[in-house]
Amino acid sequence: MANILCIGAGFVGGPTMAVIAKHCPEHRIVAVDINAAKIAAWQSDHLPIYEPGLKEIVLAVRGKNLFFSTEIERHVAEADIIFVSVNTPTKTFGQGAGKAADLQYWEKTARQIVESSSSSKIVVEKSTLPVRTAEAMERILNSNEKGLFFDVVSNPEFLAEGTAVEDMQNPNRVLVGGQQTPSGQRAVQAIVDIYAHWVPRERIITTNLWSSELSKLAANAFLAQRVSSINAIANLCEKTGADVTEVAHAIGTDSRIGARFLQASVGFGGSCFKKDILNLVYLCEFYGLDEVAAYWEQVVRMNAYQQASFVSKMVAAMFNTVAGKRIALFGAAFKAHTSDTRESPALAVCRELLEEHAHVVITDPYALESARADLHDVAGRVTFEPDPYAAARDAHAIAIATEWPQFAKLDYAAIYETMVHPAFIFDGRNILDHNKLFEIGYNVYAVGKPPLTHFENSNPVL
Ligand code: UDX
Numbered sequence: 259m260a261n262i263l264c265i266g267a268g269f270v271g272g273p274t275m276a277v278i279a280k281h282c283p284e285h286r287i288v289a290v291d292i293n294a295a296k297i298a299a300w301q302s303d304h305l306p307i308y309e310p311g312l313k314e315i316v317l318a319v320r321g322k323n324l325f326f327s328t329e330i331e332r333h334v335a336e337a338d339i340i341f342v343s344v345n346t347p348t349k350t351f352g353q354g355a356g357k358a359a360d361l362q363y364w365e366k367t368a369r370q371i372v373e374s375s376s377s378s379k380i381v382v383e384k385s386t387l388p389v390r391t392a393e394a395m396e397r398i399l400n401s402n403e404k405g406l407f408f409d410v411v412s413n414p415e416f417l418a419e420g421t422a423v424e425d426m427q428n429p430n431r432v433l434v435g436g437q438q439t440p441s442g443q444r445a446v447q448a449i450v451d452i453y454a455h456w457v458p459r460e461r462i463i464t465t466n467l468w469s470s471e472l473s474k475l476a477a478n479a480f481l482a483q484r485v486s487s488i489n490a491i492a493n494l495c496e497k498t499g500a501d502v503t504e505v506a507h508a509i510g511t512d513s514r515i516g517a518r519f520l521q522a523s524v525g526f527g528g529s530c531f532k533k534d535i536l537n538l539v540y541l542c543e544f545y546g547l548d549e550v551a552a553y554w555e556q557v558v559r560m561n562a563y564q565q566a567s568f569v570s571k572m573v574a575a576m577f578n579t580v581a582g583k584r585i586a587l588f589g590a591a592f593k594a595h596t597s598d599t600r601e602s603p604a605l606a607v608c609r610e611l612l613e614e615h616a617h618v619v620i621t622d623p624y625a626l627e628s629a630r631a632d633l634h635d636v637a638g639r640v641t642f643e644p645d646p647y648a649a650a651r652d653a654h655a656i657a658i659a660t661e662w663p664q665f666a667k668l669d670y671a672a673i674y675e676t677m678v679h680p681a682f683i684f685d686g687r688n689i690l691d692h693n694k695l696f697e698i699g700y701n702v703y704a705v706g707k708p709p710l711t712h713f714e715n716s717n718p719v720l
């Protein structure tokens with residue numbers, strides 16, 4: 259039996275601990291957080307985050323071998339293994355502002371661990387961190403005067419939101435990195451043993467610490483790079499009459515390329531992609547690798563362009579003005595099946611539309627609460643409407659910003675009757691049946707496809 263603690267009960271810590279608790283009934287798992295409201299929510303029926311399958315697991319193990327608490331010191335003292343999944347936002351000040359990771363929470367947590375400990379422990383980096391952070395952490399942890407020794411292990415998460423529980427239960431791989439010392443290897447083995455309860459051993463990869471830390475940044479950079487690459491091609495499709503869905507299919511069937519992550523869109527969002535790439539960029543610059551830094555930075559620049567140009571295309575199509583026009587924004591979450599709006603392209607689109615003085619009405623099945631918090635500075639200018647039909651009523655246009663399957667199943671013929679004509683649909687996720695919408699009467703603009711409009715002599719390309 260081991261006492262496992264997780265510091266930071268957020269999108270990563272919560273689902274990770276729930277799944278470990280489910281598969282390791284002999285271990286006692288506690289998740290702590292400085293945010294008391296969040297802990298109260300984890301203890302209630304209204305969990306602080308929405309993830310398919312999460313509630314069932316939490317309800318099954320909570321109070322048995324999974325506990326949520328705000329008493330950080332007490333639980334640190336009791337723990338054998340401490341996962342740290344506090345947030346590591348991008349620095350907003352000083353050196354590396356806008357790119358480097360802000361490690362103050364991590365360092366604070368490390369110091370708190372030392373202070374509250376009276377036995378040696380394994381500390382697991384779950385948060386995404388710059389390469390060689392573990393080294394700094396080891397120094398802080400092991401410069402204690404209590405004679406305690408802490409092993410630092412890197413175990414990056416590869417959970418995608420919306421499928422976090424499934425990704426955790428059935429991962430492609432689990433990565434555990436540690437120091438090549440006997441004690442470091444014992445610590446790695448202790449973490450491997452946890453996952454081996456349900457993950458086949460061949461899917462558990464062990465590496466040195468730095469490879470593990472860098473692999474996390476590299477994985478996210480590669481994934482984001484694919485989205486920016488297909489979006490770059492989508493722009494070219496719009497100019498040439500090619501269809502990006504056809505191109506994606508044609509290239510994705512090459513097994514060397516692969517079919518996934520080739521969905522052209524209004525851009526990528528989420529808490530990780532931009533932050534992790536900028537982190538990588540900062541790291542490259544730090545080591546004087548300016549060309550390498552510029553290569554990765556372009557992935558983020560392409561994404562910013564994709565979000566901004568989506569709105570420019572809307573304005574151009576709607577007779578060069580959206581001022582005073584009601585626009586129904588379908589989606590607030592950064593992707594489907596999550597309530598998370600961090601770095602959501604939907605909110606970037608919303609803000610750009612507000613700059614153009616549009617009246618934006620946002621609808622989303624799960625993320626309205628979070629969107630309202632994020633948009634508090636422009637609160638009076640945005641309407642939050644849970645019902646998509648009501649959102650679209652009297653609107654000049656619908657813009658799809660999140661690929662919720664619900665949005666593809668709406669009665670667009672009925673919606674059309676309630677909208678201002680000519681009615682526009684901008685499908686930023688290519689989830690709708692564009693020909694059918696065109697037949698209903700809409701002017702349809704999708705990403706990376708020729709527009710379908712009822713205007714004579716309209717520009718065939720956006
Ligand atoms: C975060 C990072 O964004 C990600 O890069 C990393 O891999 C894991 O941690 P996430 O779980 O999505 O991901 O963040 P969030 O939902 O904000 O959870 C972090 C939690 O840590 C918050 O609930 C916050 O209250 C808590 N926290 C933060 C602490 O408990 N102590 C602190 O000192 C700081």
Ligand code: UDX
Nearest residue numbers: 415416417418419519520521523526527528530592593
């Ligand atoms: C990502 C990684 O996938 C995960 O392994 C890591 O641990 C955390 O970061 P997440 O941010 O939850 O996960 O979502 P992901 O599914 O990767 O999507 C990121 C963004 O890219 C979303 O906004 C999504 O809509 C967009 N996307 C994804 C596209 O626009 N097109 C695609 O083909 C795929």
